[in-house]
Amino acid sequence: MPETDTASPTAPKAEGRVARRQRRNRAALIAAARAIMAEKGVDAATMLEIAERADVGAGTVYNYFKSKDELALAVLESLMQELAMRIETVTDTFEDPAQVYAFGIRTVLDTATTDPRWQQMLPRSEVIADALFRCMGPFAIRDLTNAVAAGRFRATDPALVWRLSCHAIIGVSLAITEGRQSADSKVPIIARLLAMAGIEGDGAEELAARPLPDLPSIQALPVGSAP
Amino acid sequence: MPETDTASPTAPKAEGRVARRQRRNRAALIAAARAIMAEKGVDAATMLEIAERADVGAGTVYNYFKSKDELALAVLESLMQELAMRIETVTDTFEDPAQVYAFGIRTVLDTATTDPRWQQMLPRSEVIADALFRCMGPFAIRDLTNAVAAGRFRATDPALVWRLSCHAIIGVSLAITEGRQSADSKVPIIARLLAMAGIEGDGAEELAARPLPDLPSIQALPVGSAP
């Protein structure tokens, strides 16, 4: 009769012992890193301290995360996961889309910028992109769709399109909150997106300026967790 | 009346003291690295040991070389510098270009492959590219010229063309000496070159196969030391 799972050295179950240990280690590492990074800042947190707090060897961390940056990003994701839920819950009651947008950005930045390193990583966060995307979605997606329709992307890889749109939205958001642009100016999302895709010059400008046909927005794109 | 330069604390001369010290450090580092790497292999040579032998601090090495790899490459260059002269001197007396070629490759590989890391770096060596280029020059340059004429490169940057041709020659040389291709089979230099330029598929194949107009070889390209 197997108890919880503390002392049964021969019970692989559906999920083997290795898988379980790995999940524990990964979670412990993120938790340890989150605590230490929150306390001392991302840069001052050392990999050794994190490993010790998570009760694994120094080298083991690198079986789970390629680098300190990747670990920090995982921590950011974990922070954002919670935040995203809260944002959605609250903004559910809002009526003005502009307010939804403003609230989301404000909240994210207030939280994420505890440490400058995290702000820097923000554009790479899948979770926060996801959350913001749910607020901004239809608007941004229409612009992206038009860019694809204009023929600059081969939209064969939905994951790429998805990722690009997330990055574009985050980028624009940051630009706005940094005060470089006012929120109601017409932000050239397409140009930004093209730039992020590495397409610059070579007709990108004209393309971005081309008037947009009024395609219907694509609600059907995968909005769930990252691929 | 300034003596040699041992005890004159206020004589900057044409070349300042800093510049002199830097040259000494750089040379000492390469010499130390060359000795240690030759003795124990590139991988087993530690940066600390090299720094100590060169009589500088551990971190100082990184003021001169971005990484251990770059230092190893500098050592390879220094090895090849000597080798290149010897090759040229000897092959001066050869009459058959094929012999020149064979001798050059053979000699380079015999020396450079002391350590596998160096063989791996060979294609990045400017000096050996230069040396081999002088042997193979006219032949390889003609092929390159045709590739340019075929319109795949904008040949606006001579340095790029030069670099590419060096890489192509080294790459082909290695392929031959590694026994993957016999020396007298028609090696697809252009295809290799295009691949190294990052141009693959997308018409590169057809281009490589296109029959070559018999352009005159360009002897006037800069063959001196790397730009």
Added chain:
DNA sequence: CTCAAAGTTGACGAATATTCATTTTCTTGC
């Protein structure tokens, strides 16, 4: 020209991130 202050550049090495050969833990096939 001489000197001192301010500014620049490079050296330093302790601190830290990352790698890698070895050891431990788990899985698989009998």
Added chain:
DNA sequence: GCAAGAAAATGAATATTCGTCAACTTTGAG
């Protein structure tokens, strides 16, 4: 159960970074 093999953990060894300091250069006033 057990042995062979695979996967993961380990931490000592190593590469690399970074704040600090010293050497040198420049500036400007006497």
